[in-house]
Amino acid sequence: MTTRAPVLELFKLTKSYPSAKGAAVIVKDFTLNFAAGEFITLIGHSGCGKSTVLSMVAGLTEITGGGMILAGRETNEAGPDRGVVFQSPCLLPWMTAFENVMLGVNQVYFTASKEERRELAEYYLTVVGLGGAMHKFPGDLSQGMRQRVGIARAFALQPKMLLLDEPFGMLDALTKMELQEVLLELWRRNKLTTLMVTHDVDEAIFLSDRVVMMTDGPEAEVGDILEIPFERPRHRATVLADPRYMQCHNHLLTFLNERSHIRPSRIQTTPPAGTAQRSEIDIHGISELAG
Amino acid sequence: MKLFYHLKLDAILLPVIAILICIGGWALVAGHSKITKSVDDFGDTVTKTERFGLSKNLPSPAETWIASQPYIVEPFAKRGELDQGILRFAWLSLKLVAQGYAIALLFGTPIGFFLGLSKNFTRAFDPIIQILRPVSPLAWLPLGMVLFSGLKVMDAxxxxxxxTSDAAALFTIAICAMWPTVLNTAVGVRAVPQDYLNVAKVLKLSKAKTLFKILIPSALPYMFTGFRLSLGIAWLVIVAVEMLIGKPGVGGFLWQQYNANSYAHIILSILTIGIIGYILDRFMSLIEGRFRSA
Incomplete structure (x- = not known):
C-alpha cells in the first residue's frame, strides 16, 4: 500500500520445539513486511501457529530461526515498544483499571511528571469509554469492559506496533462489533502498525489493509495474501453493502476450506487468487470458523 | 420445625447436643471419689478417700470444673511462677509462639519463593525439605539445645x-512451623498465571517490580494458606516444647500438674489449648478469605 520503509520485517521466522522425534516445527520460514501504519490480520485454522507468530513478534516466544527487524533494529525480546492486547485481557486483578494502565505508563514514561502520566492513562481510558469506571477492579467489570482496559493499556504505551491476539474472541457479537469500532478509531488516530490474529473472517475484512492467510501446521507459512480494497475511514454498513465484500469473504473462506493444507513453497504455481466460488454452500452461515 | 430452621437454631442446638453427649460419655468413663469415715482403734475419726469407676483416676466433669475454677475465675492471676491464671499462661505461650512463628515466616517465605522461581533450586533442596519436614518437635528440641548451648543474654x-532453652524453643517452633509456608508459597509462585508474567515481560518490569507488583500479589492467597497452617503447627509445637523445657505456659502447666497429680488441670489445659488453637485458625481463615476474594 505504501512505499515507505517497512516498520517491521519478518524474515524466514521459524519456531520449532525439540521433541523425541526430532524438532517439531510449528512455523517455518514466515516472511512478511509491514508498511508504516498498516493493519495486517493473520487468519488460519486453530492451532496453525498464527498465535505463535504473534508471540514471537511480541518477544514472548523465543525465535528459533530467521529474524525480525523492528524500526530498523533487530529485536528478539519483549518490550513496551510493542503494545500487546491478549485474548483474555490479562489485567492484574489486584489493581484497578486505572492502576493496570498506569503500571505500563509508569514504566514507559518514567521521565514524565506524575500528573502527566495520570492524564495519559485517564485519556486512553476515557477514549475507550471507561471514563466512569476507571477506578473499578477488573472483577467488577464485564468481559467487554476488561478488554477495553486491555486496549487502553496497549495504546497508552504509545508503542511502535500494536499486536492483537484474538482480542475479541471471548466477546459476544454485539460487544465485539462495538470494540472493533473503538479499536479502529484509536488505530486511525495513532496510525499504529498493527498485527492482529483472528479466526473471524468478517473481522479480518472489516479491520485490515491486508489479510495474511496461514497454511495449516505443522511447518505453517504464509499461504496467500489478500488486499482489502475498502477506503478508510470504513463504515460497517457501507463495507457490507459493497459487492467486493463478498468476493473478499469468499476468497478467505475458500482458502480456509480448500487450500489451507497446500503449501505454496512446495508447489511452483500458486492458485489464482479470488476466483474460486463455492455457490453450493451458504457461506453466510459459516462466517466464523470455530474450532 | 420451620421456625426451628428459620432462627438457625440447628446451628446452635446441634453442637450443644454433641457437646452434651461428649460430656456424658466422659462422666460415664470418669471415676468418682467415695469418702468413708471410720473410727479407728484409738477413737480418732479417719477419712479414707477411695476412687471407683472405669478409669478411676480420670476426674469427672464436675470435679474438673471445681478444680479449675480458681484458674478460670481469675484468668490473669499470678500466684507463683507455675501457678497462674489460665489466660496468663496462654498469653505466655502465645508470646513464645508469636516469636517462633515470626522467625518461621521470615525464613519460610523467601525459601518458598526461591523454590517456586527456580527449578534447579527445587531439585537441589526438595529432598532435604522432604526429609526434614516430618521430624517431630521432640526431636528438634535437643538439637536446638546443643546448637545454642552456652548462649546467655543477661539483663543489668x-x-x-x-x-539456651529459650533459643532452642524458638528454633524448634520455627523449624517445625516453617514447612507449610515454604511449600504453599512455592506452589503459589509456580501458579502465577503465565499471562501475568507476560504482562511483566511486555512492560519490561524490573525484577523488584515484578516481585512486588505481580508475583507477591498473585501468590498471596496461597501464602496465606501456608501462614494459617504454619500457625496451627506452631501452636501444636509450643505444648511439647514447654513440657520439655519446663517454661511457664499452658504446656508447662499441663506437665507440671500431671507430675503434681492434679489431673483435672490437665483437662483444663487441653481445653484451653484447643479453644485458643481454634480461635487462631478462625482468625487466620478470616484474613485468608479476605485475600482470596480480593
Whole structure:
C-alpha cells in the first residue's frame, strides 16, 4: 500500500520445539513486511501457529530461526515498544483499571511528571469509554469492559506496533462489533502498525489493509495474501453493502476450506487468487470458523 | 420445625447436643471419689478417700470444673511462677509462639519463593525439605539445645533473660512451623498465571517490580494458606516444647500438674489449648478469605 520503509520485517521466522522425534516445527520460514501504519490480520485454522507468530513478534516466544527487524533494529525480546492486547485481557486483578494502565505508563514514561502520566492513562481510558469506571477492579467489570482496559493499556504505551491476539474472541457479537469500532478509531488516530490474529473472517475484512492467510501446521507459512480494497475511514454498513465484500469473504473462506493444507513453497504455481466460488454452500452461515 | 430452621437454631442446638453427649460419655468413663469415715482403734475419726469407676483416676466433669475454677475465675492471676491464671499462661505461650512463628515466616517465605522461581533450586533442596519436614518437635528440641548451648543474654541485674532453652524453643517452633509456608508459597509462585508474567515481560518490569507488583500479589492467597497452617503447627509445637523445657505456659502447666497429680488441670489445659488453637485458625481463615476474594 505504501512505499515507505517497512516498520517491521519478518524474515524466514521459524519456531520449532525439540521433541523425541526430532524438532517439531510449528512455523517455518514466515516472511512478511509491514508498511508504516498498516493493519495486517493473520487468519488460519486453530492451532496453525498464527498465535505463535504473534508471540514471537511480541518477544514472548523465543525465535528459533530467521529474524525480525523492528524500526530498523533487530529485536528478539519483549518490550513496551510493542503494545500487546491478549485474548483474555490479562489485567492484574489486584489493581484497578486505572492502576493496570498506569503500571505500563509508569514504566514507559518514567521521565514524565506524575500528573502527566495520570492524564495519559485517564485519556486512553476515557477514549475507550471507561471514563466512569476507571477506578473499578477488573472483577467488577464485564468481559467487554476488561478488554477495553486491555486496549487502553496497549495504546497508552504509545508503542511502535500494536499486536492483537484474538482480542475479541471471548466477546459476544454485539460487544465485539462495538470494540472493533473503538479499536479502529484509536488505530486511525495513532496510525499504529498493527498485527492482529483472528479466526473471524468478517473481522479480518472489516479491520485490515491486508489479510495474511496461514497454511495449516505443522511447518505453517504464509499461504496467500489478500488486499482489502475498502477506503478508510470504513463504515460497517457501507463495507457490507459493497459487492467486493463478498468476493473478499469468499476468497478467505475458500482458502480456509480448500487450500489451507497446500503449501505454496512446495508447489511452483500458486492458485489464482479470488476466483474460486463455492455457490453450493451458504457461506453466510459459516462466517466464523470455530474450532 | 420451620421456625426451628428459620432462627438457625440447628446451628446452635446441634453442637450443644454433641457437646452434651461428649460430656456424658466422659462422666460415664470418669471415676468418682467415695469418702468413708471410720473410727479407728484409738477413737480418732479417719477419712479414707477411695476412687471407683472405669478409669478411676480420670476426674469427672464436675470435679474438673471445681478444680479449675480458681484458674478460670481469675484468668490473669499470678500466684507463683507455675501457678497462674489460665489466660496468663496462654498469653505466655502465645508470646513464645508469636516469636517462633515470626522467625518461621521470615525464613519460610523467601525459601518458598526461591523454590517456586527456580527449578534447579527445587531439585537441589526438595529432598532435604522432604526429609526434614516430618521430624517431630521432640526431636528438634535437643538439637536446638546443643546448637545454642552456652548462649546467655543477661539483663543489668545479672538474671538470664534469654538462655539456651529459650533459643532452642524458638528454633524448634520455627523449624517445625516453617514447612507449610515454604511449600504453599512455592506452589503459589509456580501458579502465577503465565499471562501475568507476560504482562511483566511486555512492560519490561524490573525484577523488584515484578516481585512486588505481580508475583507477591498473585501468590498471596496461597501464602496465606501456608501462614494459617504454619500457625496451627506452631501452636501444636509450643505444648511439647514447654513440657520439655519446663517454661511457664499452658504446656508447662499441663506437665507440671500431671507430675503434681492434679489431673483435672490437665483437662483444663487441653481445653484451653484447643479453644485458643481454634480461635487462631478462625482468625487466620478470616484474613485468608479476605485475600482470596480480593
Amino acid at each position: 541485674a545479672g538474671r538470664t533473660t534469654f538462655g
